[in-house]
Amino acid sequence: MNETEFAKVEKVANQLKGIVSEEFVSTTLFERIVSAEDTYPYELREREIPYAVVKPGSREEISEILKYANVEKIPVFVRGSASQLAGSTRPHTHGIMLSIDRLNDIKIFEDYNFFECGPGCIVAKVDEKIGELGYFLPVHPGSRVIARMGGTICNNTSAHIVDTSIGKLGDYVLGVEVVLPNGDLLETGTKSMRRPAGTDLTKFFVGGDGLLGVITKIRMRLIPDFKYSYAVVYFDNVRSLTKGVQKMYYEKQPIPLIMEMMDEKTARIGFEVKGMPPPPGAVILFESIGSTAEEAAIKREKVIQSLETENPLLVHRIEDINEWRAIMSTREVISSFLSQSSGMQWKSAEVIPNLKYLPEAAEECEHFNEGLPICGSLQNYLYAHIGAVSLHPGILVPRDWDGEKQREAYTELFEREAELTLKYGGCGGEWGQFSKRTSFFIRRYGKVGYEFVKSIKKTVDPNNILNPGILEGYR
């Protein structure tokens, strides 16, 4: 850091300390670097290291920070747990790193049938808290023990939950409190059970990719928890597996809440890590839901009925929750285990095809990186939130590649993801639309679509203070 930058750090920190208590501002080199890193392995460039990290405790403090940032034209980057996988939490220039961790209250209003929580609440903790009262949280990311509600709302992701089963997270958001980029405070939505018809301000922020405001409170409807019924089904190959999933839709079966798949190669790894006998083929794991156990079991049978038309190798109905958890854990350990055992970095893509061409798309994903100039020779694996028709081809990227080569490799993988998703007419369903996906957005929705979003952003944030780089497509 040169003297000018050092002076800037001092100045910014002093201003921030006038807004929040001193202990909630950090300017140490290590905090500034680490707070700006995300799940990507390459290092920050020097110009990307924030001036300071601040942890405001209220929306009023956030408002003051944004007002100050507008006056000084300093970018503000909002950070939850940085587990977003399309690069939205990584800054592309110096600025203020604003952590929403401290906004982590949760209040449950059963008489209103909603709960309110801060964006800093950890997803798993909210799940546990409302779960104690018999309610269900409609978002289930792999990162749930660290992911924060604010991030999931900004992405409007239901993660592993099948959208066509119960809808997306945003379908349950009744309203939000937001600090706009200029520091103005806004409350959206309703406290009633019915969400607004017509213009619903909430929709600018839920799934808004963090472009238009800092969410400071979330109000969500309480959903009664379900009863569950589980099964695992093995197929000879991915094609018959995906055709089975098509049949489930075509035969109008009740869609499971969770429906995961792994190709045989990938499943073998997960099963071995968890000390289970090798699977006979590609695997589908699913959980059906109902208001009673009987209803859930009936729905499970209906799904199995469709899958059986594709001649699975084995259908195993699971009655013991511990067995289900064990078998689901085979899916959850794959990326971590492969990263560690290979000494490489796991990177998955998210390819979202249409239903009609799911088998073809899955086959292409089994050879996802073939022919790519940088990543063409790397190992490829395949798993999927198959019930949501969402495919995750995964690649192991050598960690001894230098930072620039890694950046190019990840860009190449995102381009390949874009190519396939465009081919099949889909769009990102889990990780947001911009950052590393901006070029996809432009190709998918054209210049008109992109300019439309840019014009909204410019109106709300004329100085481009809040989370700059996301919309522009920083890599």
Added chain:
Amino acid sequence: MNEEYSIEDFANNLLDGATRCRSCMQCYSVCPLVESTYGFSTQGPYGILRSIYHGIKRDFDESLTVQDRQVLRNILYSCTTCGACDIKCRTSGSGVSVVELIEGGRKLLVDEMVGPLKNQKTALKSIWNRGNPYGMPAADRLDWLKSFSEKESLSCKIVPDDGEVDLLLYVGCTASYEKSIQDVACSLVTLLEHMKINYGILKEEECCGSPANRIGDNRLFSDVSYKNTKKFIEYGVKHIITISPHCYNTFVNEYTDSMKEIKIQHYTEFLSDMMEDGRLDIAKEIAKKITYHDPCYLGKKNNIYDAPRKLLKGIPAVNLVEMKRNRQDSLCCGGGGGRMWDEVEEVTRLSEIRLREAMDVDAEIIATACPWCHIQLQDAVQDTNNESKIVVKDIAEILVEAL
């Protein structure tokens, strides 16, 4: 650090280890630092690991300032080394040895004279000079035995003067010198006497070296472990029980293979075996609600969860209740990782959080089996004025009450 293995090699190995982290950051979800600090990114395992990585890289290109180095030191020494992150990483499939890397980073800082923290230096110096980290005279180490009155003739042998024993009670520094913990040593002696075991205590017991390893003083640890091993072998020791899980962990996992011939147990394992064999007969009822706090170096590090519980359940009328976080999910008391010897920034003390968890299940007694957990929790009880509601006791003390 030996001469064939340069600091640079060591640093490169740490870098390699740190890069194996796949940045899922899920270790934050179990780290006690996160809930006891302001929760900045560097106040959790991933952030500490990344700080080591950046510290080494920037040290190579000489861009670290003196202030940066001090910050790095404080980050590294904030860790309690409880091992919750290691378990999380292992169960998720990655298996990065986070604590080992953090302790490696500390060794590097000690080698470069950046670490440890000021009072930790004093503790290490005291181990060099007096054989204990508390600055106490070596000659006073057995004074706690004087609390047994003369009419209680003990069968305890002083090794090597009184000849060979079947079992060596390794008392450890804390139970030897800390007034509030000496009762635990006395309780163990009472239990061993009760069971008529041929046991003894070292005449010149010295620190096991655990603090040196936690704080990063490789040379001191090598010296201490060599001396202790030599002594055990020379005196024909075949079976050791320790009071502290830290001593136990050090002997079992950190001493060289020359200790392999010696059976080493934490006292709870030994007593549990004795209870099963019928040699430890507990007759008296203790009609109390007791919760057990798992010490990290017994539980998370060595998978000893059942023996302490078995002992408590073996006491008639004890109502053993579990805290919400128990066994491998148990919250660290904050005393590990060299933190007993220096103040580490805490917004909410871990021991107070743990105390609240015990009070949430209406426990009347928090039982533990570690001198440091005992001290930490006892302080929490006093500082929060809860003496009338709950007491902290070692399992050995509870067993003596029930004899």
